[in-house]
Amino acid sequence: MAYLELNAVSKRYAAAEPSAALDVLNRIDLAIAVGESLAVVGPSGSGKSTLLNLIGALDRPSSGSITLDGEVLERLSEEQLAGIRNRKIGFVFQQHHLLPQCTVLENVLIPTLAVRRRRNARETDVERALALLDRVGLSERRDHRPGRLSGGEMQRVAVVRALINQPKLLLADEPTGSLDQHSAQALGDLLAELNQTESIALMTVTHSMELARRMNKVYRLENGTLTCE
Ligand SMILES: Nc1ncnc2c1ncn2[C@@H]1O[C@H](COP(=O)(O)OP(=O)(O)OP(=O)(O)O)[C@@H](O)[C@H]1O
Ligand SMILES: [Mg+2]
Numbered sequence: 001m002a003y004l005e006l007n008a009v010s011k012r013y014a015a016a017e018p019s020a021a022l023d024v025l026n027r028i029d030l031a032i033a034v035g036e037s038l039a040v041v042g043p044s045g046s047g048k049s050t051l052l053n054l055i056g057a058l059d060r061p062s063s064g065s066i067t068l069d070g071e072v073l074e075r076l077s078e079e080q081l082a083g084i085r086n087r088k089i090g091f092v093f094q095q096h097h098l099l100p101q102c103t104v105l106e107n108v109l110i111p112t113l114a115v116r117r118r119r120n121a122r123e124t125d126v127e128r129a130l131a132l133l134d135r136v137g138l139s140e141r142r143d144h145r146p147g148r149l150s151g152g153e154m155q156r157v158a159v160v161r162a163l164i165n166q167p168k169l170l171l172a173d174e175p176t177g178s179l180d181q182h183s184a185q186a187l188g189d190l191l192a193e194l195n196q197t198e199s200i201a202l203m204t205v206t207h208s209m210e211l212a213r214r215m216n217k218v219y220r221l222e223n224g225t226l227t228c229e
Helices: 048-057 078-088 106-112 123-136 151-163 181-197
Strands: 006-014 022-032 035-039 061-069 089-092 169-172 200-203 217-222 225-228
Touching: 006 048, 006 123, 022 048, 022 225, 035 048, 035 181, 048 169, 078 089, 089 151, 106 123, 106 151, 123 151, 151 181, 151 225, 169 181, 181 200
Parallel strands: 035 200, 035 217, 089 169, 169 200
Antiparallel strands: 006 022, 006 061, 217 225
């Protein structure tokens, strides 16, 4: 069964002048299962980030339905959506958005602060953070501040932070967009590996065909419609 399903999802951005309203997405259907990966490519302004924001429950569709892990998102309150964002979805953006005053380890643990859990969960979180940092080759940098890391290293920390609450869906918007070719390739390797070993559904928006081709499926978003390449 699909972990994430979109049925006829449309998005219109309203404008002061009704004729100036912008129809960005037009009845998009999409399904993704745990363990699957897909890339969305398309011209700038075609609505890729808009689509990712709807899936990530950061914004609501104008019409249509999104189901995530059996929950119909449009039926949920803002508070319930915030809970889903925190527990079920990991986000990686073009810019890492790490907090400069916190260490690598503290940055990774930030999403765990909002989750109410059993006693001893704290130690488990730290263990998991250290294991993940080890996986991405950064365990020795745990006490460093992000400012001392390279762009590729910071982005790897952002990936670890996205995975700390064990989401089943990882959304990435241009995750390699600010990286040089070597770091971009390393991050692509990491995402592909985590997709398999952590059995997460991975959806990445990218302008890089090199990254896109590493995913199971590549979709193109153009003129409001999504087509499989
Ligand atoms: N909040 C908003 N209000 C009005 N229009 C918006 C809003 N957000 C995005 N848009 C418009 O919707 C269209 C799609 O934007 P979006 O950011 O989704 O494109 P994109 O495919 O991610 O582009 P890029 O590749 O440059 O990141 C653009 O024309 C943009 O100007
Ligand atoms: Mg975008």
